[in-house]
Amino acid sequence: MAHPHLHLQDDQLYPFDARGIAKRFRHAAIFGALDALFPGETMRFCNDHDPLPLLDQVRARYGEKVEIAYVQREPGVIVIDFAKMRT
Numbered sequence: 001m002a003h004p005h006l007h008l009q010d011d012q013l014y015p016f017d018a019r020g021i022a023k024r025f026r027h028a029a030i031f032g033a034l035d036a037l038f039p040g041e042t043m044r045f046c047n048d049h050d051p052l053p054l055l056d057q058v059r060a061r062y063g064e065k066v067e068i069a070y071v072q073r074e075p076g077v078i079v080i081d082f083a084k085m086r087t
Contacts, residue, residue, distance in 0.1 A: 012041045019048050027054060034058070034066060037084040044071065045080045058082065
C-alpha cells in the first residue's frame, strides 16, 4: 500500500537520533515523530542514556499501539525500536 509521503528507507525503519536535539525539545520531537508513523513503520531511537521516564510516557500515551524493543542497551549507547502496530 502506498502512503502519501516519501519513505526514507524501503524497510520502513526511520532513524531518530535524540542526541542532536536540545533537551527541552526532545520529548516533543519524539512524540511528533511517533505520531507521524504509519502502522507497520518503526522509529529507531538512539540516545546517550536509558530514557525510562520517556518509555513510561510512551506506554501511557500509546498503550499497545506502539511496541518498544531495545536493540542496544549499553552505558552511553541506547538504541530502541518504537514500532507502530498494525490494527
